[in-house]
Amino acid sequence: MAKGYDANREQKDLIASFGKILGKRAKFTCEWCGSKDDLRPWEYSPGEEPAPELLALLCGRCRAIAGGAPAEPGELHTLRNALWSDIEAIAGGAARLLLRSKVPWAREAIEESIYDETLREKLFKELR
Numbered sequence: 001m002a003k004g005y006d007a008n009r010e011q012k013d014l015i016a017s018f019g020k021i022l023g024k025r026a027k028f029t030c031e032w033c034g035s036k037d038d039l040r041p042w043e044y045s046p047g048e049e050p051a052p053e054l055l056a057l058l059c060g061r062c063r064a065i066a067g068g069a070p071a072e073p074g075e076l077h078t079l080r081n082a083l084w085s086d087i088e089a090i091a092g093g094a095a096r097l098l099l100r101s102k103v104p105w106a107r108e109a110i111e112e113s114i115y116d117e118t119l120r121e122k123l124f125k126e127l128r
């Protein structure tokens with residue numbers, strides 16, 4: 001138990017230590033929607049060792065959507081733009097949400113915007 005707690009704590013400290021890098025990269029705006037509201041690092045791939053490319057700086061609303069809150073159609077369109085990012089957490093995270101929300105244009109948008117074939121395959125496989 002204690003070990004798990006420590007590991008979790010280390011993980012949190014590590015993520016916090018990337019705060020500055022992320023803030024700079026994101027220009028202190030949400031990397032999905034551009035909002036400046038309640039920005040915090042969000043883990044794209046929680047099981048993996050935290051790294052800046054696996055973290056996105058997101059606003060409170062986007063973190064809620066990422067956590068399963070239903071998104072409005074307009075918000076899903078905003079996420080469309082995030083697919084162009086070359087950072088996996090930003091593009092992959094947005095793609096995953098679009099696929100999960102079952103928007104009819106999700107697949108096409110991903111094929112159009114995400115050039116990394118491995119990432120695309122991974123995303124489509126998750127859906128199956």
Ligand SMILES: [Zn+2]
Pocket residue numbers: 030031032033034035058059060061062063
């Ligand atoms: Zn946002």
